[in-house]
Amino acid sequence: MNLPRTEKLLSKRIRPRLKPIHGAPDLLPFINVFFLLLLFFMIGSSFVPVSGIPVNLPEAASVSTYSVKKYIVTLDRNGRIYFNDA
Numbered sequence: 001m002n003l004p005r006t007e008k009l010l011s012k013r014i015r016p017r018l019k020p021i022h023g024a025p026d027l028l029p030f031i032n033v034f035f036l037l038l039l040f041f042m043i044g045s046s047f048v049p050v051s052g053i054p055v056n057l058p059e060a061a062s063v064s065t066y067s068v069k070k071y072i073v074t075l076d077r078n079g080r081i082y083f084n085d086a
Helices: 003-014 028-044
Strands: 073-075 081-083
Touching: none
Parallel strands: none
Antiparallel strands: 073 081
């Protein structure tokens, strides 16, 4: 039987032949890294503040005192609500 020999021939025909690719290297990853670094440094750099319109803010004549009032709300077992213990 010549079966093993035919298998060798078939395997040689079916097997793709790999040839080295000659050409320029792919520049897309380098361009991506360049733009990412450019974006990083643009965001991280200090920006010159934009001058705005000067505004004179009003000043208070006196400081007002604010009094804090305490309120007590109580709920008993029967569901009645008491406000300030009344």
